[in-house]
Amino acid sequence: MNIALLGYGRMGKTIEEIAENRGHKIVLKISDDIENHDLKDKNIDVAIDFSIPKAAFKNITTCFKNNIPVVSGTTGWLDHYEKARKICNEENSAFIYASNFSLGVNVFFQLNQKLAEMMQGLEDYKVDIEEIHHTKKLDAPSGTAITLAQQILEENSRLKGWQLDDADEDEIPIYAKRIEDVPGTHAVTYDSPVDKIEITHTAKSRQGFALGAVVAAEYLKDKTGIFTMKDVLADLFQN
Known part of the structure; x- marks a missing residue:
């Protein structure tokens, strides 16, 4: 699976390590304005967003408009959450937001x-x-x-x-x-x-949060719609 990391701080680096250990490839790392990057030629399967509150809405909706599903764990931007959901549905994309992915x-x-x-x-x-x-x-x-x-x-x-x-x-x-x-x-x-x-x-480390985000991305790949971590857990328990 090809993953874009939106936000490459401590959490982004931990996600990168876990994703690569699970056989995935990080094809894009964004720490600045998402509009400075061309998303179309990266063959991105899922984006994982752990950016900052003021960047989250633009990050997430730009991905939707480029047919890229998004897993987001950024908090502090939820005044725009319903609008993001609306854009996700309009673009037939896929989205999981969680306040905590552990x-x-x-x-x-x-x-x-x-x-x-x-x-x-x-x-x-x-x-x-x-x-x-x-x-x-x-x-x-x-x-x-x-x-x-x-x-x-x-x-x-x-x-x-x-x-x-x-x-x-x-x-x-x-x-x-x-x-x-x-x-x-x-x-x-x-x-x-x-x-x-x-x-x-x-929590004993960031590993649990990062692992949950990667597992959520694995679940979201090739799906359309809006999901929660309850859906991810139900899928895990079923398997």
């Missing part, structure tokens, strides 16, 4: 959704989310923490939204910490006067 995190997402469903009737428990990342992470809270919050909100009608740090009684507080060289830790805690329930995912 296969373990996506299992964690499913656990979080199930736990939220079980806890929604227990009013004595107050829920909060904590996320810890390296100091170079540009956005706060993380996209993963926002996904966790949105899952809880879907299951609990008493909660109206989330806030960074200071939250009202009917909101989920998300606490974001930045510590040198932490790949990513996320914890969801339900606390009551009598006990506490907590689920945590701790």
Whole structure:
């Protein structure tokens, strides 16, 4: 499979290593403006986008217009997500966006959704989310923490939204910490006067995020439409 890397920072380099170890070829690496590059002659099967928020929308939609499916893990640009989906469908392309491509995190997402469903009737428990990342992470809270919050909100009608740090009684507080060289830790805690329930995912390196992105790209090749990591996991479990 021929892969274009949109964003060639630390994550891009890790994706490159894993993709090549799995027998794929990196045919394009973009760290500047995508319009400076000719996409047509590269025979690109899938693009993997881990760029920066201000570049993501242009990167993704330019690929759609060149008949290149996209796997994107860039966070902080989602104000334009619905427009990107629309362009994907108009161009008959394919797209997977995930706030976190780690296969373990996506299992964690499913656990979080199930736990939220079980806890929604227990009013004595107050829920909060904590996320810890390296100091170079540009956005706060993380996209993963926002996904966790949105899952809880879907299951609990008493909660109206989330806030960074200071939250009202009917909101989920998300606490974001930045510590040198932490790949990513996320914890969801339900606390009551009598006990506490907590689920945590701790990343040990960037390898898990990069592997999940490559697996998602393998899944997306030759498909048309918009998919999620649930589709990727279902395919893995089926096989």
